[in-house]
Amino acid sequence: MSLSALVWIITIVFCGIFLWISLAVKDTASQSFSHYAIAGGTLPLILILFTDIATIMGAGNFIGHAAQGYKIGMADIPFVFGEQGSKVIFALLFAGFAGRFTYNTLSEMMDDLLVRDKVTRAITGVLTACIMIAWVGGQAKGLGDIFAVFTGADPIPIIMLFNVVFIVYTYLGGIYSVVWTDLLQGIIVVVFAFIFYGYALAPVNFSFAVLQQKLAEVGAPELATLSNVPVGTIMKNFVTGCFGILAAQIYWQRCFAAKDSATARNGMLVSGIAAVVFVSLTAIVGIVTHAINPNLADPNQAMPWLMLNYVPTWVLAVVYTLILAAAMSSADSNLNAASIILVNDLIRPFAPGKTDQELVNYAKLLTIIVGVFASLAAIYSSSIIGLFSKAYTMAGGGIVPVLLVGLLWKKTGEPFTMGTQNSRITPWGARLGIIVGSVISLSSLGILWGVAISAVVTIIVSLLTPGASASETPNLKA
Template sequence: MNSTTAWIIAVVFAIVFLSVAWTVRGKAGKNFAAYAVGGATLPLFLVMFTDLSTIMGAGNFVGEATNGFEVGYNQLAFVLGEQGSKIAFALIFAGFAGRFAYKTLGEMMHDLILRDKVSRIIIGILMLSLMIAYIGGQGLGMGLLFHQFTGVNPTYIILFFTALFIAWTYMGGMHAVARVEFLIGMLVVLLGLVYYGSVFSLVHFSPAYLNHRLAAVGASSLTKFKFDPQTITAFVTGLLGVMTAQIYWQRCFAAKNGKTARTGMIIAGSIAVIFVAATAVVGMVAKALNPVLSPSLAMPWLMSHEVPVSITVAVFALVLIAANGAAASNLNSAAVILINDFFKVLSPEMSDRSMLRWAKLMTVVIGAFGALAAMYASNIIALFSEAYTLLGGSVVPVLIVGLLWKMDYSKRFEEGFRNSRVSAWGARVGLVLGAVLAVSVNIFVGFGAAVVATIVVSLFTRGSTTEADRQALGSVPVES
């Protein structure tokens, strides 16, 4: 495939994405809720495919192949943690979140657990780190892919696609994101199967033959799965980090009900586990065929040298549209976090029209930060992993303690009423201490410290629940 074909594909899809965003701009511009969560009306087919498209971006198609090239089967530990967490999220949180009409996880934690503006802002800051990492990962993936086929400096490609991400997210919000991702999700499944089949045919669909080829080039270490502390850390980092990804909570809030949110995420997560694991193995195939290759070019090299041109074109289109879908999802989510958990908290009287206007402006600002992250990151998955560590050691433990440590265990959580013993200071200390220790030591230390600090500090400080809340809780139905 030559550079002209690559640019034609890019331009065609750019026109399609922008056209869809232009078509639904009226719906997205009605109010902030429409822009943020599509009015909480998305049906199963949209929830499922927007979940899948959000998961399967350029990071998973290009970044996982890079790590498979370097790490081998041990990369599957991170894959199973990161992608399996979507299924765990669906079983634990999706149905719960789908009952509510919040716009962000921070808003939900504020209303049901904390009632503390400072904690809500801290949560927003921490969650933004993952959104920006995701956006940067998509830009970096596209930069590496285009560089392989066109020779253009990856920085220019990153800037081009970031501008595209921004434009159609700015116009259409969640309505555009969900509808474009319905198309993207279907193409991911169809073209992904074609690509994996083509690559694995190079090693005769045989793990034994792949292992033999790797041993022949001096890379037999890649064929051994090591159950060691590093492997366990990789699994836990992926598992916990994703639990607080705004993109998945936002899709649950956008679903028409809890069952729709849970079912959509289970299906999407199951497909993702298989596809992302296969992508890591793709990197191992590249290692077997070209052991001196730069790891970051594992997938692009296979596409340009080892598979038929028709497959190359199809998969190039696949990665391009997947990157656009994932980046737009994260742009929208990051903008919603900024407005909902910063602007609105600091300025409670802000009108809905102002929130919508600022959300669009922040889409542009965050996109710029995402481009910077892409240009300065050396590895896509490393970029994700750092953000997962930060969130997994801070927001996740406070969320879990807050939901499990109720004031009244006979009552379920309902909007408008706080039913948790976690205090404002307990949350603040737990969030900050967990984040610092997770990054500076490891995720286990951060998680444990956050749990202990949240409980101990809460025991010695007073929660913000009012007597009115306690009285209102008396009218809430008992959990089934």
């Protein structure tokens, strides 16, 4: 059987399974907005663990970072450690904390515990949604790229096809569709990743010394070292990845969906460690491809080219299944997260009288709108990582400093509890801190200055302006 036929069969079977799962859980998901968004905060460890793994290991991590490795070599590793290592930091510092609560979004948590300002909540919601939308587009773009290489098909119709599938099964089952499909996809990712890396690293005999030698032979020895990369660039890449992930709704959402703090922490910790290892290896796969073929016109083809030329057909089918599972899981998670953010933080605070069923209907409608928008972003973006990086920079540089200041600068020594504001930051301090941090992070000054100035602005403005009373912003708990 040809590779093209195998790819089509795998795609059709997977899409059929995912749609069947979504139909099976749609009634449970529609019980309430909390069920549609966070499964009522009841998910066990096995679902949290595999949805974390499946969501983290998207097409961007299997294709985008291979492209980055091909272009800039080891200089991509600091971004990987920031982006993926932040999951470990998140697990150790924030996941257990978040697992105590049943908020629907990070913005809602900040609003209830820190600020009590629906304008800040809306700004935070828009910025965090940008990360999710970029991720959805990135998964479709990655699948379109590899599908085109493996079958010869035009990637644009494929991008549209995959986004239709993402939209339909996420629309039907909300977070329940996401976590149950992720259970299957996460298992596939873990098992098939070992096969993938085994074949991808075989051309250099699994030896970094051999890789360095081959790079020197093609005139690119600098790709195997960080010695000629400015320290400022390394720090910028690390902070961009790290702070962007700390502002990502999908990870907070899983913590809120977990049945308890330990489940939230353990799921993120194990998946974070796996992500650091897997994604670092993916970047090295891109470097290996450069050492073998330094003349690729499009770095996004680095991983597909290596697979097509160095592995048997059955392994190509395995690799395609791996990437399909990874991309589908990341796409559905981020699509669901984006729609939940937009409803919970842009509609709900300004229309508190909406019923649960109305909120679920809004979430379903926005799932369609976000999916279509993400399709366009995927088609017109030049690279997968380019989609992610700008969103990370904007959200991470503005939201995370305000979050950290809010959590550390408390009014009393009492622990944070739902329904009780216990932070000294004020609405105007939070608003200006987020906006200034985002703008500066996207400017030539970069995210390091953006983070620092955001924190300073938040504190100074908060000292000069009054805080919101509890009555000014009603608590909107799940």
